[in-house]
Amino acid sequence: MTNVLILGGTGWLSGRVARRWLEEGAAVTCLARGARPAPDGAELVVADRAEPDAYAAVAEREWDEIVDISSRAEHVAAAVEALGARTKHWTFVSTISVYTDASTVGADESASTAEPAEPGDEYDYSREKAAAEASVRSTLGDRAAIVRAGLIVGPGDPTDRFGYWVSRFALAGEEPVLVPAAERLMVQVIDVDDLAAYLVDVGRGRWSGTANATGDPLPFTEFLELARRAGGHTGELVRADPEWLAAHEVDHWMGPRSLPLWLPADMPGFTTRSNAVYRSTGGALRPVNETLARTLGDERARGLDRERAAGLSRADELALIAEPAG
Template structure:
């Protein structure tokens, strides 16, 4: 029996990872704060990772695989200190945000990283992930896999970024939808279930190395065209230039009153990362249409006109379109 410890295991990605391992013949334990159940077939150990005794229970046994996705470098460092000697393999799920720049098109895993975060500084996601990676590499060496996802998408996405578009096209129907000027913008996404499959498969093999885990680069316009087709949108797609959107208080990328996946033009390397290592290691990418269809079904179930974490409300969007 393979013994797997998921540090987390009750969230969106970590829950899918925890749910997949039993099919590989594993006994799965999730260490989390509680409040949400572990996936079916997994045991939940309730612990606060900020507490000094957080890992006491799980440090009493040996593990074949430990998976951690935390972006809190102090949590990762403490877990490594407590458990590195208790496991045969460790997978750390990092992020493409770990890279210091987005200037080079097609950059691979050897690109420069952000300086690791230092305790006490203002939180910075990229630097936090860099510090966490350093802890794992320093303690585990060739027993560690570092997986750097790009934009994770699919059913259940708590960020509302990718789903905004296919959901908005479905809600708009024959009415217009607002978009940024699409020329020159790219996108790279990975289905949450493809990513979970990769994490589990490589962990079962005790693969070590680093891989950018995301999809092929594609024009953002092509992604939106496929989303429109999937949603059956027959209205106009009205593009606004960057200055106009900024002047009307529309934000880039994510968050309230944003146009998700729209980024400033001074990031030519963004969404163009090499995924050769991911492919070589056996990473799979399903057809984007399938991901969009699954996402649309989830958007409909959650409510196309619900209040969103990211994107424009339909009322705000219509007001902007009236001014365009």
């Protein structure tokens, strides 16, 4: 039987990876703080990765696969030191945010990455992931896969970014929806379940290398139309220029009072990364409209008019629409 250790295993992505391994017949152990349960059938080892003895309960066992998604370089470094010699393969989930150049369209895994964080540095997500990658490579070498995930989307997404649009179109119905004037911008996403399946596949095959795990670039306007159809929206699209939105304190990309997935025009490379390695190593990508439909079901269950982690409230949106947009 395949013995798999998930460092995490109780969160959104890591929980799906754990369940996928269980479906494959593996014996799965999840090492986590215990705030949430492990998937049915998995063993939960409660531990705090900030503590020096975090891996004591699993350090004497032999593993076929270890999966880590941490964005804390010190946690990853400690894990590979404690467990690296005990596993046949290690999969580290990194991010396309490690890249420093957001202007070059179609850049692949050879593009320059952030300077790895040093102990004591102020937290920086990109640099932490870069340092974590370096720890995995230096200890595991050709026993490791570095999977740089793009924007992960789908049911259960705690960031509320992707789901904002299909949810808002469904909520608005025949009423207007505010959208950015973004004719040249792109969207690039990966369904959480496609990513989970890929992480299991590279672990099972013990693939070694680095891959951008992300979808095909899609024009932002086309994405909005797909989301609009999925949500059944028949109202007006009120397009606002970036300058007008900035003047009205509407943010890019994420967070409260934002228009999610909308990026500045000088960042075309961020949403056009090459996914050729992912494709050539068996990575699958379901149609975006399928992910939108799955996401809308989840959004309806959670409440279309709920307070969100990303996006405009409906009241704020309508107030902006009532003003003349530039």
